[in-house]
Amino acid sequence: METFCLKPRIYFGSDALGALEALAGKRVLVVTDGFLAKSGLLDKLKGALRGCTVEVFDQVIPDPPLELVARGVHTLESAQPEAMVAFGGGSPLDCAKAMRYFSARPELPFWAVPTTAGTGSEVTSFAVLTDQEKGVKYPLVDDALLPDAAVLDASLLAGVPPAVTADTGMDVLAHAAEGYVARRASPFSDALAEHAFALAWQALPAAVAGDLEARAKMLLASCLAGMAFNSAGLGICHGLAHSLGGRVHMPHGRLNAMLLPHVIRFNAKEGEAAKKYGRLSQLCGRPGTARALASGLVRLRESLGMPARLTESVDRPAAARTALADRCTPDNPRAAAAAELETLLREVV
Numbered sequence: 001m002e003t004f005c006l007k008p009r010i011y012f013g014s015d016a017l018g019a020l021e022a023l024a025g026k027r028v029l030v031v032t033d034g035f036l037a038k039s040g041l042l043d044k045l046k047g048a049l050r051g052c053t054v055e056v057f058d059q060v061i062p063d064p065p066l067e068l069v070a071r072g073v074h075t076l077e078s079a080q081p082e083a084m085v086a087f088g089g090g091s092p093l094d095c096a097k098a099m100r101y102f103s104a105r106p107e108l109p110f111w112a113v114p115t116t117a118g119t120g121s122e123v124t125s126f127a128v129l130t131d132q133e134k135g136v137k138y139p140l141v142d143d144a145l146l147p148d149a150a151v152l153d154a155s156l157l158a159g160v161p162p163a164v165t166a167d168t169g170m171d172v173l174a175h176a177a178e179g180y181v182a183r184r185a186s187p188f189s190d191a192l193a194e195h196a197f198a199l200a201w202q203a204l205p206a207a208v209a210g211d212l213e214a215r216a217k218m219l220l221a222s223c224l225a226g227m228a229f230n231s232a233g234l235g236i237c238h239g240l241a242h243s244l245g246g247r248v249h250m251p252h253g254r255l256n257a258m259l260l261p262h263v264i265r266f267n268a269k270e271g272e273a274a275k276k277y278g279r280l281s282q283l284c285g286r287p288g289t290a291r292a293l294a295s296g297l298v299r300l301r302e303s304l305g306m307p308a309r310l311t312e313s314v315d316r317p318a319a320a321r322t323a324l325a326d327r328c329t330p331d332n333p334r335a336a337a338a339a340e341l342e343t344l345l346r347e348v349v
């Protein structure tokens with residue numbers, strides 16, 4: 001038996017922030033990062049929280065560490081809010097999800113408002129946290145992490161810098177491509193992954209150039225890809241990206257962009273995955289092979305000015321062992337031993 005489950009109610013469109021009216025008059029804790037708190041975007045969010053008493057936890061940093069979550073739990077418990085709103089990219093969303101999860105009030109109403117496109121965290125049971133002492137990124141996976149509501153308002157993405165748009169956009173493509181071939185993929189997740197991949201493939205270059213309509217398409221693609229991988233799982237591209245992301249300071253999407261073409265070539269030795277990669281390639285108007293998909297992604301990455309390799313050195317055997325133990329790795333369509341993961345790492349570091 002297989003299952004497919006959808007949880008958050010999704011509000012989208014130009015007036016989507018208006019849905020926050022549902023929280024009117026409540027005590028609300030907003031979780032965000034320092035940049036967003038100062039950028040004017042937070043004021044836009046506060047404007048939609050009519051009559052609310054708003055407390056802001058704005059200490060989130062990229063790849064949120066465990067200590068930060070512990071501080072956030074403390075703030076949450078002393079603020080005693082009636083609802084939480086996570087506002088930002090994947091880092092604030094994941095930090096807020098983990099704060100609620102580890103607090104004494106895991107049932108607190110939780111709204112997610114993404115400002116990057118992105119992680120799809122607004123619709124996933126994942127929160128990726130970093131153990132800075134061990135240099136490891138852990139995906140925490142539990143349905144209790146799912147937000148109650150997600151608000152997609154593309155106008156919030158107008159000022160995202162081109163490099164962040166490129167990094168986060170490649171994360172969308174990695175979610176769709178990995179989720180499409182993952183072991184737990186189903187006809188439901190396939191439909192979402194196919195549409196997300198084709199939409200992001202077409203929209204990403206214009207989104208990076210600043211086109212607002214393309215950014216709206218990327219926000220939609222990000223959410224669709226999140227719904228796909230939340231059900232299907234991911235694979236070794238994310239397993240390896242988490243392992244490297246715990247060791248070096250590099251945006252998550254940029255690591256995926258380096259790894260994905262190599263992972264596609266590796267997985268294409270498995271017949272069903274090869275066929276599905278070919279179908280994705282065809283949906284993007286390219287030849288229907290895994291090889292064409294991988295080379296198309298390399299070309300896209302180059303056209304966006306993104307690197308093919310890390311410049312730092314990394315302990316590859318140790319990084320391969322961490323990737324092997326990652327929660328995403330077992331969903332990969334082709335089994336990979338530590339030695340094979342180390343060979344893949346050699347391509348990027």
Ligand SMILES: NC(=O)c1ccc[n+]([C@@H]2O[C@H](COP(=O)([O-])OP(=O)(O)OC[C@H]3O[C@@H](n4cnc5c(N)ncnc54)[C@H](O)[C@@H]3O)[C@@H](O)[C@H]2O)c1
Binds near residue numbers: 094
């Ligand atoms: N939970 C999930 O399902 C999931 C999936 C994939 C990745 N992740 C995790 O999410 C994190 C990455 O999230 P991210 O890629 O969204 O980056 P991020 O949240 O770390 O943000 C990156 C940068 O973009 C800035 N930014 C965000 N919104 C902006 C806006 N509207 N305008 C201008 N600047 C803006 C931030 O201030 C920050 O400097 C990683 O920890 C990754 O592992 C989570």
Ligand SMILES: [Fe+2]
Binds near residue numbers: 119174175238252256
């Ligand atoms: Fe990701």
